[in-house]
Amino acid sequence: MALLHKPELRPTARCTFRTTTTTTTAGILKKLQNTHIVLEMDKSEEEMEEDDTEWRNSFVESVPPSPAAAAASGPRLGKTSLPVTPAHRVIVHFDLDCFYAQVEMIRNPALREVPLGIQQKYIIVTCNYVAREQGVTKLMSVTDAKEKCPQLVLVKGEDLTHYRDMSYKVTELLMSYCPLVERLGFDENFVDITEMVERRLVETLESKNFTSFKGHVYSHSSAAVEAHDHPSLALGSHIAAELREAIHSKLGLTGCAGIATSKLLAKLVSGTFKPNQQTTLLPENVSDIIGCLSGLRKIPGVGHQTAKRLQALGLVSVKDLQLFPLNDLVREFGDPSAQRLKNLANGVDDLPVTPTGPPQSLSDEDSFKKMSSTKDVMEKIQELLSNLVERMHKDGRQPHTFRLTIRRYSATNKWFSRESRQSPIPNHTGQKITSGGNDDAVVQLVPLAMKLFHKMVDSRATFHLTLINVCFSNLQAKGAAANRKGAITSFFTQSTSPRKTQILPTQSQDNSSQSGDSPCMDHQFSTRSMITQPTSTTKSIRSLEAVLHGLKRKQCPVAAVDNTPLQEVSCSKARSDFDETDSRVTHRLPLNVDPEVFRLLPAEIQEELLSPANTKTLLSTSVSPVAVVDLPHTTVNKSPQSVTDSKSIKGIKKAANKLDPSDRSSTVNHTFPEGNNMEEEILSFPQSSDCQFPGNVDPKVFSELPVDVQRELMSEWKQQKPILKTASSKKPSRGLMAKDKKSAGKGSQANNLLKYFKPN
DNA sequence: CAGGGCCGGT
DNA sequence: ACCGGCC
Numbered sequence: 001m002a003l004l005h006k007p008e009l010r011p012t013a014r015c016t017f018r019t020t021t022t023t024t025t026a027g028i029l030k031k032l033q034n035t036h037i038v039l040e041m042d043k044s045e046e047e048m049e050e051d052d053t054e055w056r057n058s059f060v061e062s063v064p065p066s067p068a069a070a071a072a073s074g075p076r077l078g079k080t081s082l083p084v085t086p087a088h089r090v091i092v093h094f095d096l097d098c099f100y101a102q103v104e105m106i107r108n109p110a111l112r113e114v115p116l117g118i119q120q121k122y123i124i125v126t127c128n129y130v131a132r133e134q135g136v137t138k139l140m141s142v143t144d145a146k147e148k149c150p151q152l153v154l155v156k157g158e159d160l161t162h163y164r165d166m167s168y169k170v171t172e173l174l175m176s177y178c179p180l181v182e183r184l185g186f187d188e189n190f191v192d193i194t195e196m197v198e199r200r201l202v203e204t205l206e207s208k209n210f211t212s213f214k215g216h217v218y219s220h221s222s223a224a225v226e227a228h229d230h231p232s233l234a235l236g237s238h239i240a241a242e243l244r245e246a247i248h249s250k251l252g253l254t255g256c257a258g259i260a261t262s263k264l265l266a267k268l269v270s271g272t273f274k275p276n277q278q279t280t281l282l283p284e285n286v287s288d289i290i291g292c293l294s295g296l297r298k299i300p301g302v303g304h305q306t307a308k309r310l311q312a313l314g315l316v317s318v319k320d321l322q323l324f325p326l327n328d329l330v331r332e333f334g335d336p337s338a339q340r341l342k343n344l345a346n347g348v349d350d351l352p353v354t355p356t357g358p359p360q361s362l363s364d365e366d367s368f369k370k371m372s373s374t375k376d377v378m379e380k381i382q383e384l385l386s387n388l389v390e391r392m393h394k395d396g397r398q399p400h401t402f403r404l405t406i407r408r409y410s411a412t413n414k415w416f417s418r419e420s421r422q423s424p425i426p427n428h429t430g431q432k433i434t435s436g437g438n439d440d441a442v443v444q445l446v447p448l449a450m451k452l453f454h455k456m457v458d459s460r461a462t463f464h465l466t467l468i469n470v471c472f473s474n475l476q477a478k479g480a481a482a483n484r485k486g487a488i489t490s491f492f493t494q495s496t497s498p499r500k501t502q503i504l505p506t507q508s509q510d511n512s513s514q515s516g517d518s519p520c521m522d523h524q525f526s527t528r529s530m531i532t533q534p535t536s537t538t539k540s541i542r543s544l545e546a547v548l549h550g551l552k553r554k555q556c557p558v559a560a561v562d563n564t565p566l567q568e569v570s571c572s573k574a575r576s577d578f579d580e581t582d583s584r585v586t587h588r589l590p591l592n593v594d595p596e597v598f599r600l601l602p603a604e605i606q607e608e609l610l611s612p613a614n615t616k617t618l619l620s621t622s623v624s625p626v627a628v629v630d631l632p633h634t635t636v637n638k639s640p641q642s643v644t645d646s647k648s649i650k651g652i653k654k655a656a657n658k659l660d661p662s663d664r665s666s667t668v669n670h671t672f673p674e675g676n677n678m679e680e681e682i683l684s685f686p687q688s689s690d691c692q693f694p695g696n697v698d699p700k701v702f703s704e705l706p707v708d709v710q711r712e713l714m715s716e717w718k719q720q721k722p723i724l725k726t727a728s729s730k731k732p733s734r735g736l737m738a739k740d741k742k743s744a745g746k747g748s749q750a751n752n753l754l755k756y757f758k759p760n
Numbered sequence: 761c762a763g764g765g766c767c768g769g770t
Numbered sequence: 771a772c773c774g775g776c777c
Contacts, residue, residue, distance in 0.1 A: 119762095120761095120762040120763065121761080121762055121763095122761080122762090123761055123762060125761095125762060125763085139761065139762090141761080157762085157763090158762075158763070159763095160763060160764070163763095163764095164764080183765090183766095184766095184777060185764080185765080185777050186763095186764075186765090188777080300776090300777080301776075301777095302776090303774095303775055303776045303777080304775085304776085305774075305775060305776090306775075306776085334769090336768090337768095356766090359764090359765070359766085360765080360766065360767095361764090361765070361766080362764090362765095363763090363764065363765075364763090364764085365762090365763065365764080366763090367761095367762070367763085401771095403771095403772095418773085418774095419772085419773085420771090420772070420773080421771085421772085422771065422772080423771090467762095469763090469764095471764095471765095
């Protein structure tokens with residue numbers, strides 16, 4: 001197959017926006033593409049033909065221009081002349097085949113030959129094609145799937161780390177060819193290749209080589225004839241094929257592509273031929289593909305709710321929507337939405353491909369059958385935060401907003417209704433994250449999260465949560481501050497960000513034989529579920545410790561600066577008897593728990609802590625945190641020291657008053673090992689040879705504990721599964737290395753992406 | 761239904 | 771700040 005232009009589909013260093021090509025190239029192109037029809041456009045073709053700049057106005061434009069288009073705004077036509085997307089764009093929609101399954105099969109090639117399902121909770125979210133042949137489908141319950149296919153091999157897919165990493169590699173690879181890449185979920189990308197096509201079109205103008213399309217052409221059995229009438233799309237199909245090949249050879253992934261003149265059309269057509277194929281949609285076949293949609297729901301942009309509302313209007317088919325009076329639609333959906341729906345139904349979509357860039361927020365969540373105690377909630381939040389904070393740290397940016405989202409159980413409407421509360425993140429907390437004080441950050445965030453939690457849930461009444469989500473947003477690039485060594489982020493560079501680690505398609509050479517590549521050694525890690533959770537008791541101890549720590553610190557002058565939000569805890573009435581609670585209950589507080597600190601806790605938490613159920617936990621909590629605070633510089637306290645209340649407070653204040661990192665980092669390190677030293681982050685307690693207690697436990701204090709508590713603590717320390725970093729983040733072994741190597745190897749290319757963000 | 765995200769409208 | 775909605 002003589003490729004039209006096979007040679008140079010390689011990352012181009014230049015980024016030519018449409019700036020100057022308008023009158024020259026575009027003019028020529030216009031002639032070449034005179035057969036393009038613009039569906040449902042009010043303006044006639046002729047009208048547009050008349051003037052090269054005229055077409056810009058011919059669009060009903062309610063859409064922000066794409067950067068490229070913006071740069072292209074030709075002769076000023078006043079504010080009415082929105083830069084507008086080129087009349088004849090070429091958009092490609094890439095859709096990776098069963099993405100998660102592919103990633104797992106790369107990590108463990110043995111899985112390629114067996115029916116494989118990726119399991120999240122009780123659902124097969126996707127499966128490989130071997131499994132599909134045996135009747136397994138996406139979103140099938142595990143039980144059903146096993147029924148259909150007893151030999152189905154399941155891999156847990158709840159940890160998205162690998163998928164996310166691979167996903168961004170794909171996006172970055174595409175970006176290296178063309179800057180206009182928009183992500184849609186983890187496994188889909190839109191690419192506006194108009195520029196690339198135009199460039200080639202000019203180059204190939206004379207040669208008239210538009211012999212054929214690459215891949216399928218929608219509703220045409222032979223892909224040869226039409227090429228002449230649609231040079232841009234024909235070229236686009238070749239480019240799409242090359243990009244798919246690049247993705248395959250460099251990343252080992254297969255996928256489909258759809259080539260068309262808009263995102264809508266490209267997406268609609270991309271799945272026409274399923275595994276690992278591509279399809280081009282010609283303008284004259286738009287109505288065909290639109291007409292084939294089995295229902296409104298099939299229109300990208302029409303979700304469940306919208307479909308229902310449309311149905312309420314008596315609209316079921318696409319045709320229904322097409323024929324429905326716009327005015328009536330406006331009444332129900334408002335102007336912009338109505339217009340958009342109408343357009344979609346007509347196959348019209350002017351939305352530009354908007355470069356995605358780095359994510360605007362990072363979140364982590366977990367769902368479960370039931371969660372109904374504040375303690376469990378706090379533990380879960382802490383667990384989620386630990387992961388999230390680490391990811392955030394690797395990203396390098398600083399979050400300024402924190403959000404907690406929950407989903408409550410309810411018989412009806414079971415899968416909807418999420419509620420959330422958010423609040424600013426104190427600067428010093430945010431800085432902890434960027435500077436690597438992950439554990440401190442978690443400790444400070446847990447109380448913040450609990451405050452938000454209590455804004456939504458009255459923990460004195462029974463509640464039943466089925467999901468918790470923690471989210472960082474309002475991400476801001478740090479100033480020149482810390483250029484984290486291992487900033488592994490595979491995200492994109494930000495024009496504003498001084499540092500960036502780019503993952504570029506550098507592996508091209510080393511794994512041209514794209515199958516046995518790196519993943520080979522990887523599959524040994526596939527048992528990532530071996531990370532065992534600490535016992536629940538341990539977790540609770542640590543959680544409560546964290547809270548107390550956080551509050552203790554806030555109590556200090558320096559750290560208290562931004563403490564205000566905490567006070568405003570709006571626990572309705574619980575708040576009214578704040579003082580009372582305080583005085584009545586203080587004497588019941590375990591030794592070593594500062595009453596002041598306790599007062600700062602939301603009333604609910606106070607109650608929770610004092611409830612019989614938690615007495616044990618609380619007591620044990622009192623054992624360690626105090627001692628810890630007094631350790632100025634060491635990660636682990638070697639010699640058990642007796643620490644009294646007063647001493648502890650002094651220690652706290654001292655530590656907090658000098659807010660330099662070195663001191664603060666010691667605060668909870670014994671519990672949450674500092675991420676940097678991965679070697680000895682193993683021990684959560686020192687291993688004093690003869691002493692049975694962890695080093696920071698005062699024997700005296702210990703002896704005052706109830707016997708049963710002592711017993712429980714002892715047994716726990718005995719088995720002391722060394723507390724690892726807090727799950728999930730165990731990618732250091734490979735993730736780090738691989739990326740560092742890469743960026744080192746072809747580092748010179750790293751700055752290539754910068755150009756995409758140049759101010760112009 | 762699972763786990764992440766993004767965006768638009770109050 | 772909070773939804774809702776969409777993929």
